[in-house]
Structures are given as C-alpha cells and as structure tokens.
Ligand SMILES: Cc1cc2nc3c(=O)[nH]c(=O)nc-3n(C[C@H](O)[C@H](O)[C@H](O)COP(=O)(O)OP(=O)(O)OC[C@H]3O[C@@H](n4cnc5c(N)ncnc54)[C@H](O)[C@@H]3O)c2cc1C
C-alpha cells in the first residue's frame with residue numbers, strides 16, 4: 001500500500017508546479033489526475049495578469065492583489081520566485097520561454113484576428129512580441145483543409161482593429177501542404193507530427209515560402225511547428241522563412257500540450273510519481289484530516305495514503321467543481337464548501353466581456369491555502385488548494401489563471417516543504433496504525 | 438387596382454401552406470415574415486408528425502385530422518420525413534385503464550395502432566424502461582420543419598407567389614367601408630417601409646395572431662401556451678416514444694437526426710416572445726424523461742428551448758381549464774363577420790401536422806369571398822424535393838460524403854456532417870443569410886456539440902466570401918453574428934448549466950476568450966479582395 005509525503009490531485013499547471021516544487025525538494029510525491037484538462041485547450045503562453053492598463057504583469061498582479069478575496073491577495077509574495085522557477089524548468093526541459101514579470105505587456109494577434117496582451121510566451125510564439133518596424137507587414141499563412149486557422153478572416157479583423165504599434169499591413173495566404181488531402185480528422189496534432197518528420201517538412205518549406213509576397217514580413221502560422229521535435233522545427237522554420245511565430249487556435253492546442261509534456265517530464269525526472277487517467281473515487285478521513293484517497297486504477301480501487309494533499313483540480317473547466325441541477329456546485333474530491341455567487345446571479349455580467357459571475361466560484365482558502373467554510377474556519381487541516389480551483393478571480397478577464405496556478409503551486413510546495421513534513425509524517429503514522437489494527 | 442390579391446402574414450408552416458394553396462388556385466399572393474422563415478413556433482416545436490393517437494381520447498377531432506394529414510404528408514413531402522415510427526408505452530407510473538379507452542378511441546378516429554409485446558419493444562429500443570408493461574406501435578415520424586416550409590415556399594414561388602423574410606407587418610389598412618385595402622410593411626434589416634395594396638389578408642401569425650389582428654383594430658384572444666423541450670446529446674431511441682397516458686409534461690421523446698428531444702411542458706404566457714425555459718420546467722421534464730428512459734436525467738442536456746402553441750381562446754371555452762385541455766383543432770376566423778373588417782381572416786390553433794388542412798380551409802374561405810372557384814390541389818401535388826418519394830435517414834449525409842470519395846477535411850460541422858461546399862451553396866442561393874439562417878437551412882450546430890466550434894468556422898467562411906465580394910449588400914456582419922451566438926450560448930445554457938454540459942461550456946469560453954480574445958474583434962471591416970484591408974495596403 002503506497003504512502004507518500006504528499007499527494008497532488010490534478011495534473012494541470014498548478015498541480016505540476018506544486019508537485020515539482022515538492023519533488024525537487026526531495027519529498028516523495030505522487031500526482032493523480034483524471035485527465036489533461038486545461039492544458040490541451042490553452043494557448044501555451046503564461047498569463048500572469050493584465051488589467052488592460054498596467055505596463056507589466058507585475059504591476060497588473062499588484063493591482064489584483066489589492067482586491068479582497070482575490071488569490072493574489074495571499075500569493076503576491078510567491079509570484080516572482082514562482083515565475084522564475086517555471087521559466088527555469090521549462091528551459092531545462094528544452095521548451096524555453098521569453099519574457100517575465102517585469103517585461104512589458106505587448107499586443108499580440110489571435111487566430112481569429114482579436115488582440116490580447118502578453119508578456120511571457122514560448123519561443124515558438126515569442127517573435128510576435130518584437131516591436132514592429134515601420135515597413136514590416138504581418139503575413140498570416142493558413143493551411144488548406146485545416147479548418148481552424150482562418151487567415152483571411154483574421155487578417156480582415158486585424159486590419160480593422162486598433163492595434164497600437166502594430167504592423168504596417170496585414171496580408172493573408174493559404175498554402176497547400178503535401179499529403180493532407182487524404183487525411184481524416186486533420187487536427188493540429190496531426191500536422192505537428194508531420195512537421196516532426198524532417199523529410200516531410202523539407203517539402204513543406206518551399207510551398208510556404210512561395211506564399212510570401214515581396215517586401216518585409218513577419219509570418220504568423222497555425223501552432224503546428226512540431227510536437228516532440230519542436231525546437232528543431234522552429235529553428236529550421238526561422239532559417240527557411242525568416243521571422244515566424246505560431247498562433248494557437250481551437251483545441252487541441254499543440255503549445256498547451258508541449259507545456260504540459262515539458263513539466264510532466266521534469267516532474268518525473270525529479271522523482272515524482274505520475275498517474276494520469278484515474279479519478280479520485282473515495283476519501284478516507286481521520287479526525288479533521290484526510291488519511292488516504294481511493295482511485296479507480298484499472299477498474300480496481302486502490303488506496304493512496306499521504307500526510308498532505310494538494311487539490312489542483314482546476315475548477316469548473318478542470319472537473320474540480322461540478323454543477324448540479326438547480327444551481328448548486330460541489331467540490332468533486334473532498335466535498336469542500338464552495339464559495340459561489342447565488343445561482344440567480346451566475347450568468348449575470350457580459351459573457352464575452354467581464355465574464356459572468358459564476359467565474360468567481362471556487363474554494364476559499366486562508367494564507368496557508370487551507371480550505372475554509374463560510375465562517376472562515378479551516379475545514380481540512382492537511383489539504384491545500386491551488387490553481388483555478390481557488391475562488392475570487394476571473395481568470396479570463398484578469399488573465400491571471402497561469403500566474404495563480406504557478407504562485408499557488410509554488411506556495412503549496414514551500415508551505416509543505418517547511419512546516420508540514422513533520423505533521424505529515426505523524427499523520428501517515430496514524431493512518432498506517434489505523435489500517436493495521 | 439391592388440398590387441396583389443392576398444397578403445399572408447407569418448412564415449411558419451401554416452403561412453407557407455396558405456401561400457402555396459393560394460398560388461396554386463391562381464391567386465396573386467405575397468407572404469411576409471418578420472424574421473427568418475420557420476423562426477416562430479414551427480422552428481421551435483417538438484419535431485413530430487403525429488399519428489393522431491395522442492389526441493384520440495381527449496380530442497378525437499384533432500386525432501382524425503392528424504391521422505388524415507399524416508398520410509397526406511407522407512405522400513407529398515417524404516423528403517422532409519424520417520420514418521421512425523412511434524410507440525405508446527405504459528410505464529408503471531401510467532394509469533392501468535388508459536389502454537382500454539385508447540384502443541377503441543383509435544379505431545373510432547381512424548388512427549392505426551398495433552399492440553407489440555414489451556419484449557419486442559425492448560429489443561428494438563433497449564434504453565427504454567424495462568418495466569414498461571404495455572406498448573402499441575403507431576405511424577409517428579420525425580418531421581423537419583424548415584425543409585417543409587422551404588418546399589412549400591418553393592412550390593408557391595413556382596406558381597407565381599412571393600415570400601419576403603425579415604419583413605414585418607406594421608399595420609393593416611382598411612378603407613371607409615371597413616374592408617381591407619392594404620398593408621404597411623417594414624424591412625427588418627434596413628428599416629425601409631412600404632405599402633402594398635391588396636384585397637385580403639390572411640393572418641397566419643400563429644401565437645402572434647392576436648397582435649397581428651390588433652394591427653387591423655380587431656380583437657383576437659390568444660392564449661399562447663409555452664412548451665419547453667430538452668435536446669439530449671445523443672439519439673436515445675430510434676422511434677418516437679409517447680407515454681400511454683393523458684397528455685403530460687416530458688412524455689414524448691422524438692429522435693431528430695443525431696439527437697433526441699424530450700418534451701414538453703405547457704405554461705400559459707402573456708407574451709409569445711417570452712420563451713425562456715425555467716429551472717422548474719427542466720426538472721419536471723427530466724423527472725418524466727427518467728420514466729421513459731431510466732438514467733436519462735444523468736445524460737447530457739445540450740440545449741433547452743421553448744415555443745408557444747398558437748392556442749385560441751374561444752369565448753365558450755372555460756377559462757379555468759389548463760391550456761392542454763383546450764381543443765387544438767384549428768379555427769378559421771372571418772373578421773368580416775366577427776368584427777366588420779371584410780377581407781381579413783385569421784387561422785389559429787392546430788398543429789404542424791395539420792398545417793396543410795388548415796391552409797386548405799382558410800383558402801377555401803378566402804377564395805370563395807374573392808370569387809375564385811378553383812379547388813384545392815395541395816394534397817395531390819408532391820412538393821419540390823420530394824419527387825423521388827424517398828424520406829431521409831440518419832447517416833444519409835455521411836453516406837453521400839463517402840460516395841463522393843470520403844475525406845472529412847472539408848467538414849465544417851462534424852456532428853451533422855455539413856461540408857463547406859453545402860454552406861457555400863446555401864450562401865450562393867441566399868447571400869444575405871445569417872449564421873442562424875444557415876442553421877435552419879443546414880442544421881449547422883444542431884447536433885450534440887451545439888455549434889461549439891463550427892459556428893466559428895462558418896463565421897470565417899462568411900467573412901471570406903465578404904472578402905471576395907461574393908455576398909449581398911445586406912450580408913450580416915460575421916463578427917456580430919459570432920459574438921451574438923457565443924453570448925447567447927452562455928446565457929441560453931442557464932437552465933441546463935450543470936454536469937458535463939457546464940464543464941464543456943467553461944472550456945469553450947476559455948478558448949474563445951483566453952486563446953482567441955474573441956471579445957476584441959469589432960465590427961468586421963469591409964474586406965478587400967485578398968483579405969487585406971485597402972487602407973493598410975502600401
Ligand atoms: C412546445 C411545442 C411542441 C409542439 N410539438 C408539435 C409536434 O410535435 N407536432 C405537431 O404537429 N405540432 C406541434 N406543435 C404545434 C406546432 O408547432 C404549431 O401549431 C405550428 O408550428 C404553428 O405554425 P404556424 O405557422 O401557425 O405558426 P408559427 O410557426 O409561429 O408562424 C407564425 C409566424 O408569424 C410571424 N409573425 C408574427 N408577427 C408578425 C408580423 N407582425 N409580421 C410578420 N410576421 C409576423 C412569426 O415570426 C412567425 O414566424 C408544438 C407546439 C409547441 C409550442
């Protein structure tokens with residue numbers, strides 16, 4: 001029967017960050033996750049915060065930290081170290097990112113021709129952050145038959161947009177790439193795997209180059225420049241085409257998958273144990289604390305005991321919160337109290353602007369990330385909550401989802417690392433004794 | 438000299454049927470519809486071509502009409518039908534004696550039923566409640582409303598009539614003698630006004646008939662009965678399933694293409710445009726749905742919608758009755774006799790199944806008054822598109838795609854198998870289509886994923902056509918259309934926001950807002966030839 005120092009439930013950005021912090025500090029940590037959740041859907045950049053006004057992520061995060069109940073109110077101190085650690089780990093994993101907390105937030109184009117601000121992007125996307133030269137145009141190159149990159153549509157929208165400091169002109173082209181005509185279910189992953197093949201991509205570059213008109217262009221392409229050999233594909237793309245950057249679109253998101261895979265590899269390399277595919281099916285409690293979890297491994301229930309548990313289940317999108325008919329929310333692993341606006345207000349607000357009120361729902365925690373009930377009392381002593389499972393933010397409008405995931409994961413690792421290991425061991429002992437008797 | 442003989446108000450099934458009948462009898466007619474054709478109750482109904490059996494006990498007159506028209510529609514509009522067949526089933530919650538009244542009543546109303554053994558039923562429909570103890574098969578079918586309306590309008594046009602969508606009636610003009618002299622219309626997209634002189638007006642505005650009659654100064658008491666329906670994320674049964682009981686909530690499950698639709702409730706509302714679905718309605722439907730298909734409430738509801746029954750408040754109907762008890766048989770109201778407004782008729786009540794019969798009886802009255810003796814031929818002449826006599830089946834589109842050589846890269850909507858070629862063809866024919874119009878025309882976004890991503894692809898396609906100058910001047914802005922769709926998708930999910938459906942919605946919102954920043958796309962620019970804006974070209 002496995003027993004660990006810590007068990008992390010959830011394998012997204014926050015869970016992997018907490019797991020990495022623990023594993024790197026030498027703890028015996030296991031990570032259980034039902035599935036991939038957000039990572040296959042997100043753009044792959046790292047959003048710390050954006051108020052629309054602030055010049056850097058650090059400034060925007062500081063503003064959010066002053067909002068009562070916002071996760072940054074307790075996480076602000078962890079942010080610089082959390083970001084630095086994440087960038088270091090990603091570079092070590094061969095997926096370097098550019099930018100940082102104090103880097104300026106720059107306007108970048110999206111695959112539908114919208115604009116958002118970003119300051120930390122993977123190298124595959126980061127070229128878009130460079131200032132636009134006076135004679136430099138943006139060329140969007142779509143791929144024939146790949147349905148979810150709309151070069152013409154995006155170009156028309158971008159040309160009509162207010163884009164401060166943007167390119168001199170926007171142009172669209174669509175290229176036919178070899179061998180796609182007969183493929184079914186042409187997702188970005190399929191194309192990315194083709195790019196991984198050096199022989200195939202040698203035939204692709206000239207076709208793309210042909211679509212580039214005379215003049216000076218920076219080229220936006222679908223986010224398909226390789227999966228396992230991305231760094232190699234990217235370097236070759238720059239050699240063959242000049243400045244080029246990826247633009248993520250509808251799922252599955254190749255940059256999101258690369259990010260997830262990179263952290264996952266680091267986690268395992270640091271000695272962490274990873275089990276993806278298993279949801280938590282049961283909880284064993286003892287005296288105000290959690291003793292063990294039960295998972296449905298290969299159909300057979302398996303007991304996983306630990307001294308401390310980190311809940312990183314990602315809120316409504318990740319599966320950590322579940323809506324019930326009639327306007328209630330439940331926390332899916334421990335049944336923790338959920339802090340939520342009343343159901344009649346869930347969908348008030350602008351769905352595409354500020355977002356709807358329901359976005360704020362989640363688990364309320366204290367500065368030690370322990371879950372609280374409505375009266376502000378700690379509900380479970382040895383459970384820490386991180387990432388999008390936390391209440392009080394609107395990660396899409398505030399663009400703070402990744403920053404909160406990193407900072408809370410980092411803080412969880414730190415808290416468990418210092419104070420908790422001792423308690424953890426005692427709890428484990430109690431549990432074992434209980435089971436043995 | 439009037440511009441036309443008759444103006445028909447309302448582009449639902451009834452109005453389209455009336456227009457076709459008028460045109461086939463040689464009358465010059467034009468139909469006006471305030472929004473898209475089939476955007477009223479006809480496009481928000483349950484989807485069932487009734488066998489008539491549902492009404493045999495309480496409303497035999499309706500039952501007889503349905504049985505008769507069921508046979509007619511099979512003959513004239515097979516292409517709009519999937520011949521699913523149907524069952525009436527008795528669950529343990531249904532009255533023990535209903536079958537004893539049901540069987541003789543079916544015989545009396547001319548509705549064919551065959552008893553089937555519960556074992557045979559469960560063999561054919563394995564998801565149904567295993568405690569069903571009695572079952573009958575009937576001639577129910579799944580009826581595609583937009584195809585039916587389009588076919589009627591196409592036939593009417595072939596006989597010289599016209600049909601204008603996005604055109605609202607704002608006033609019915611009467612002369613000194615109180616007779617109808619014309620109508621005032623307003624084009625919805627441009628706000629342009631026009632007046633048409635005519636000799637007669639047929640008010641086929643369904644649940645809105647009261648509002649339309651008021652535009653002529655006539656009073657017509659309507660009692661719109663809102664009914665809510667739930668779209669389940671897959672096809673739970675292959676035949677229509679009805680409860681063997683007096684009509685109730687959530688007692689019919691209709692297979693419609695790739696999904697099943699459970700319905701319906703019945704709530705009287707003051708305003709027929711008030712078609713919000715409440716939490717109580719959803720709960721009531723699911724509870725009843727579980728009796729038909731155990732566990733149904735645990736599967737995903739991908740959409741909730743409602744429509745309003747065009748029920749008519751006859752003075753002699755006891756107002757205290759629940760609206761389901763009012764006869765749904767239809768009424769042709771002659772406002773000349775009733776209110777002294779000669780040349781105005783309203784057709785109210787009825788069902789989609791009986792649209793043709795309602796049209797026939799209305800046009801009999803109108804033609805008679807206008808001195809036209811031609812007889813009705815709408816039951817004999819097959820509708821355009823149905824000449825081959827074939828009905829559709831699930832998988833037909835997939836088979837067609839395979840026959841073309843396979844490959845799915847051209848698919849815009851995976852659920853309903855819609856290719857960009859199909860959308861292009863629809864846009865060639867109707868260059869001013871909105872995304873919603875495309876939905877009605879092709880079922881875009883009506884499958885299990887409810888347009889999560891195909892809507893975005895369709896908006897891009899609209900924009901590309903705009904870029905190539907292929908669209909009409911009245912083309913809607915693809916960005917505005919996409920944004921309206923997405924906002925509605927979030928808000929419209931309110932009543933069914935739980936479980937996997939809510940999680941799915943959240944993931945989608947994450948992509949649209951987080952990755953695409955869709956909220957920052959403004960009104961679409963007037964694209965130039967190559968996707969580049971002229972002002973930004975060097
Ligand atoms: C919940 C529910 C389920 C049902 N299920 C079934 C079923 O399974 N089988 C069946 O046979 N029947 C069913 N019915 C009944 C059937 O849907 C209706 O009887 C039928 O669709 C009515 O068609 P219509 O053309 O009369 O009205 P509508 O389709 O409502 O058409 C009226 C049109 O008039 C337009 N209009 C209104 N005002 C104006 C104006 N000022 N100017 C121009 N146009 C105007 C409206 O926009 C509308 O499109 C159901 C009804 C409901 C509510």
Ligand SMILES: Cc1cc2nc3c(=O)[nH]c(=O)nc-3n(C[C@H](O)[C@H](O)[C@H](O)COP(=O)(O)OP(=O)(O)OC[C@H]3O[C@@H](n4cnc5c(N)ncnc54)[C@H](O)[C@@H]3O)c2cc1C
Nearest residue numbers: 010011012013014034035038280314318387388401947951
């Ligand atoms: C589609 C999408 C787009 C987003 N875009 C942005 C953006 O642009 N900017 C921004 O700042 N933020 C964005 N976010 C916010 C995003 O949530 C964070 O950026 C971050 O990725 C969240 O990570 P997480 O680890 O908290 O949760 P997730 O990545 O959701 O991970 C949750 C994990 O928990 C597991 N899990 C859930 N329930 C159970 C259970 N019962 N048992 C076992 N495992 C379970 C899941 O399988 C998954 O592994 C977006 C979110 C989504 C969903």
